[in-house]
Amino acid sequence: MTARENILNxxxxxxxxxxxxxxxxxxxxxxAAHPLGMxxxxxxxxxxxxxxxxxxxxxxxxxxxxLQSVPGAVARYLVTHDLPTGGICWPSLRKxxxxxxxxxxxxxxxxxxxxxxxxxxxxxxxxxxxxxxLSGPDTPAAASLLPETHIAIVETARIxxxxxxxxxxxxxxxxxLPRAVNFVSGPSRTADxxxxxxxxxxxxxxxxIILVG
Amino acid sequence: xxxxxxxxxxxxxxxxGDEKLxxxxxxxxxxxxxxxxxxxxxxxxxxxxxxxxxxIRDRALADLDLYLERFEREAVARGAVVxxxxxxxxxxxxxxxxxxxxxxxxxxxxKSMVSEEVGLNDALIxxxxxxxxxxxxxxxxxxNDAEPPSHIVMPVIHKTAEDVADLFxxxxxxxxxxxxxxxxxxxxxxxxxxxxxxxxxxSGANFLIAETGSTLIVTNEGNGxxxxxxxxxxxxxxxxxxxxxxxxxASTLLRLLPRSATGQAITNYVSLHxxxxxxxxxxxxxxxxxxxxxxxxxxLLAGEMREMLRCIRCGACMNHCPVYQAVGGxxxxxxxxxxxxxxxxxxxxxxxxxxxxxxxxxxxxxxxVVCPVKIPLPDLMRKLREEQMERGLKPWPERLGLxxxxxxxxxxxxxxxxxxxxVRFMKWLGGREKLIHRLPLASGWSDGRDFPAPEGxxxxxxxxxxxx
Amino acid sequence: xxxxxxxxxxxxxMRPGVAxxxxxxxxxxxxxxEVPQTQTCCGQPAYNSGDRAxxxxxxxxxxxxxxxxxxxxxxSGSCGGMIRAHYPxxxxxxxxxxxxxxxxxxRTWELTDFLANVLKLDSVPGDFKGTVTYHDxxxxxxxxxxxxxxxxxLAKLPGLKLTEMNEAETCCGFxxxxxxxxxxxxxxxxxxxCGHACATGADAIVGGDLGCLLxxxxxxxxxxxxxxxxxxxxxxxAGDERLKS
Numbered sequence: 001m002t003a004r005e006n007i008l009n010x011x012x013x014x015x016x017x018x019x020x021x022x023x024x025x026x027x028x029x030x031x032a033a034h035p036l037g038m039x040x041x042x043x044x045x046x047x048x049x050x051x052x053x054x055x056x057x058x059x060x061x062x063x064x065x066x067l068q069s070v071p072g073a074v075a076r077y078l079v080t081h082d083l084p085t086g087g088i089c090w091p092s093l094r095k096x097x098x099x100x101x102x103x104x105x106x107x108x109x110x111x112x113x114x115x116x117x118x119x120x121x122x123x124x125x126x127x128x129x130x131x132x133x134l135s136g137p138d139t140p141a142a143a144s145l146l147p148e149t150h151i152a153i154v155e156t157a158r159i160x161x162x163x164x165x166x167x168x169x170x171x172x173x174x175x176x177l178p179r180a181v182n183f184v185s186g187p188s189r190t191a192d193x194x195x196x197x198x199x200x201x202x203x204x205x206x207x208x209i210i211l212v213g
Numbered sequence: 214x215x216x217x218x219x220x221x222x223x224x225x226x227x228x229x230g231d232e233k234l235x236x237x238x239x240x241x242x243x244x245x246x247x248x249x250x251x252x253x254x255x256x257x258x259x260x261x262x263x264x265x266x267x268x269i270r271d272r273a274l275a276d277l278d279l280y281l282e283r284f285e286r287e288a289v290a291r292g293a294v295v296x297x298x299x300x301x302x303x304x305x306x307x308x309x310x311x312x313x314x315x316x317x318x319x320x321x322x323x324k325s326m327v328s329e330e331v332g333l334n335d336a337l338i339x340x341x342x343x344x345x346x347x348x349x350x351x352x353x354x355x356x357n358d359a360e361p362p363s364h365i366v367m368p369v370i371h372k373t374a375e376d377v378a379d380l381f382x383x384x385x386x387x388x389x390x391x392x393x394x395x396x397x398x399x400x401x402x403x404x405x406x407x408x409x410x411x412x413x414x415x416s417g418a419n420f421l422i423a424e425t426g427s428t429l430i431v432t433n434e435g436n437g438x439x440x441x442x443x444x445x446x447x448x449x450x451x452x453x454x455x456x457x458x459x460x461x462x463a464s465t466l467l468r469l470l471p472r473s474a475t476g477q478a479i480t481n482y483v484s485l486h487x488x489x490x491x492x493x494x495x496x497x498x499x500x501x502x503x504x505x506x507x508x509x510x511x512x513l514l515a516g517e518m519r520e521m522l523r524c525i526r527c528g529a530c531m532n533h534c535p536v537y538q539a540v541g542g543x544x545x546x547x548x549x550x551x552x553x554x555x556x557x558x559x560x561x562x563x564x565x566x567x568x569x570x571x572x573x574x575x576x577x578x579x580x581x582v583v584c585p586v587k588i589p590l591p592d593l594m595r596k597l598r599e600e601q602m603e604r605g606l607k608p609w610p611e612r613l614g615l616x617x618x619x620x621x622x623x624x625x626x627x628x629x630x631x632x633x634x635x636v637r638f639m640k641w642l643g644g645r646e647k648l649i650h651r652l653p654l655a656s657g658w659s660d661g662r663d664f665p666a667p668e669g670x671x672x673x674x675x676x677x678x679x680x681x
Numbered sequence: 682x683x684x685x686x687x688x689x690x691x692x693x694x695m696r697p698g699v700a701x702x703x704x705x706x707x708x709x710x711x712x713x714x715e716v717p718q719t720q721t722c723c724g725q726p727a728y729n730s731g732d733r734a735x736x737x738x739x740x741x742x743x744x745x746x747x748x749x750x751x752x753x754x755x756x757s758g759s760c761g762g763m764i765r766a767h768y769p770x771x772x773x774x775x776x777x778x779x780x781x782x783x784x785x786x787x788r789t790w791e792l793t794d795f796l797a798n799v800l801k802l803d804s805v806p807g808d809f810k811g812t813v814t815y816h817d818x819x820x821x822x823x824x825x826x827x828x829x830x831x832x833x834x835l836a837k838l839p840g841l842k843l844t845e846m847n848e849a850e851t852c853c854g855f856x857x858x859x860x861x862x863x864x865x866x867x868x869x870x871x872x873x874x875c876g877h878a879c880a881t882g883a884d885a886i887v888g889g890d891l892g893c894l895l896x897x898x899x900x901x902x903x904x905x906x907x908x909x910x911x912x913x914x915x916x917x918x919a920g921d922e923r924l925k926s
């Protein structure tokens with residue numbers, strides 16, 4: 001007997017059955033239906049809520065009218081905060097005019113010593129002010145993680161009310177999950193020492209969100 | 214992890230006088246407890262949310278075999294390798310074997326209580342592999358001669374910034390600094406190259422999603438993301454009870470977990486991992502292994518402790534426990550402290566090896582009312598006390614005392630006579646002050662407290678007199 | 682309305698005045714109060730010590746003694762909670778008894794809960810003058826929802842001022858046999874409670890359970906405070922003579 005069989009046998013006997021039923025209709029139906037559990041009341045407008053929650057989580061937020069305005073906004077943010085004007089961006093963003101905005105953005109994998117990482121996001125969640133990022137060849141996960149500053153571009157049309165709406169969107173558009181789904185809610189933080197909240201534990205010290213719409 | 218649960222009484226008493234520990238524990242009441250209360254109030258109908266969360270966990274446990282099989286099927290279909298471990302040593306052997314087969318020399322570890330439970334670090338070290346704890350708290354403990362954590366969410370709650378300052382100064386050879394932000398930066402700079410060079414990342418999993426075969430972890434520091442993104446291998450090790458049906462179920466539980474743990478509406482990072490790196494991806498592990506650990510869980514499923522398997526490891530029970538708040542986590546002598554430990558420790562290591570724990574609670578039920586999945590913790594402790602009684606594991610003076618009192622309480626005439634004599638004797642003991650300074654056979658009370666003396670006659674007597 | 686008083690073993694032994702005060706309050710509310718003479722203990726010490734057999738035996742005894750009344754009232758959230766919240770669990774495998782036990786449980790009340798929610802008293806006989814602070818006992822609070830009731834009743838005393846302490850809902854550390862088995866921890870929790878209570882500067886610490894009150898008073902006196910009174914809420918509401926001596 002393998003460990004797998006032993007464990008499953010013990011589980012089955014604890015549940016009062018000899019073998020797992022061939023017919024797994026009961027759980028398959030539940031999984032297929034994936035019913036909603038419980039959500040808080042939706043008494044807000046998603047974009048306003050997203051913005052308020054993201055700011056409450058110590059992200060900064062600004063809004064521009066089009067994707068073409070993003071490089072300029074990134075440049076302004078970096079200069080205003082006295083940050084290096086070079087870094088990396090997702091390959092999916094390589095076509096933006098970074099040079100025109102005076103920025104050196106490379107579309108290569110992030111390294112441990114990169115200062116700035118610019119990413120998009122799959123969608124954003126209003127309830128908690130959260131970015132949802134999917135890993136992929138053009139959207140590598142490390143770009144939002146290794147650099148000290150993470151700048152994320154969010155199309156306002158892609159702000160959904162709840163995490164469940166993000167799953168629905170993902171099921172409809174992609175069918176299945178990528179290797180990594182990362183929900184990001186503000187800069188990395190820790191409160192391990194005397195429960196004092198400190199930013200920049202292992203991930204970015206700052207998250208700047210540029211809304212486009 | 215070395216088991217010292219039978220030393221609870223002496224270690225608890227000693228910790229009461231530990232000023233530094235008390236300062237750390239004092240912060241729980243003003244921070245963790247207050248933050249949770251605010252987050253719960255902000256949510257609104259948290260009570261209904263707890264009910265829904267309980268139902269989600271109960272449903273997963275009621276068909277645990279089916280959900281585990283479905284989870285395995287989905288995970289394997291996405292290219293993950295699923296391993297099953299019956300006990301701690303098997304779990305360690307599986308991880309060590311994966312490491313050896315792949316020539317792993319260093320392992321970057323995100324916080325995982327299951328890895329503490331099975332003693333993974335010791336097993337890796339024995340195999341000549343270096344584990345590096347990357348959660349700030351766990352890292353502090355590791356460089357302090359592998360000290361055990363004292364809390365499941367805030368592992369160094371027993372340490373002050375001054376302690377950490379001394380430790381970093383001694384171990385890193387850097388100038389001493391006490392500011393938490395500066396200490397955090399120092400740890401970041403030391404750990405960053407270790408992340409980049411680690412061959413393998415080990416994480417736990419807060420939930421396993423049957424629908425998609427994904428593991429889900431919540432972290433704030435980002436170390437969990439680094440451990441699961443950079444090294445060429447990722448091993449997620451977790452308990453078999455962690456499975457839930459769907460992404461929606463996980464989403465509901467995510468509204469409960471961070472609020473209950475730290476008072477956050479969501480943790481900084483919530484990461485789901487489904488299979489290894491895809492062909493064209495520039496990052497992600499080439500291999501993704503999932504180790505499903507039983508180690509006593511299937512036994513709990515069969516018995517009266519089943520409700521404990523709903524636990525989502527938030528730590529709210531210990532944050533709100535007056536006993537934990539007074540004695541700290543180390544007194545409990547194993548991985549899981551506080552009320553959850555009072556149940557899990559005897560369940561996993563044997564009731565005889567943790568005699569005190571089910572009794573180490575006033576039954577105030579503060580834990581029960583904050584538990585996000587409504588585990589009736591005091592009721593479960595009481596059931597363990599019953600088992601102690603049945604198995605003769607209680608000390609004989611307690612059993613004798615209970616038996617005598619129980620018998621007398623069923624003989625009203627004798628009871629009335631006995632109490633008449635007792636209250637007179639105790640009134641005499643109390644003297645003019647009406648305070649008994651030393652109670653015979655009950656020094657546990659009178660070492661630190663007086664006992665207010667009775668008035669000399671029982672109500673029963675006085676009531677009869679007044680009626681006549 | 683025939684009401685049986687569940688005296689509680691601690692009131693019987695330690696503070697008969699609490700039981701007399703409870704009778705006075707119930708009579709003030711128009712009840713006919715009876716005191717079954719063979720009663721001893723609800724069985725909670727056995728129950729919480731894991732001695733289920735004794736707990737069941739004592740629960741049966743209570744059932745026989747008390748099931749004939751309209752209501753059963755106890756000046757204790759701990760005993761009231763035992764009967765109301767835990768007795769049914771003891772008889773889950775004995776459907777015939779369970780039915781009777783559930784009926785008993787449904788008619789059993791903690792004193793202040795009964796006075797406020799069943800009798801709906803609009804006055805109380807007491808005349809306490811001074812400042813008090815209220816300790817919420819765990820069983821009453823978390824098993825029976827006793828929180829507003831004693832405060833509403835105390836508010837009917839014009840000379841009384843209630844000043845809330847910090848952590849009023851935190852356990853005092855009594856926990857029955859816990860106070861003997863883990864004396865040091867129990868004492869520490871009692872000390873925390875005394876600290877919070879004394880910080881209010883109240884003349885009296887008031888509560889609804891004698892177990893907690895003996896624990897708090899015991900620690901208070903050992904700390905050297907011989908002045909602050911520690912009183913059961915029934916004594917204050919009824920105007921107990923002990924207060925006036």
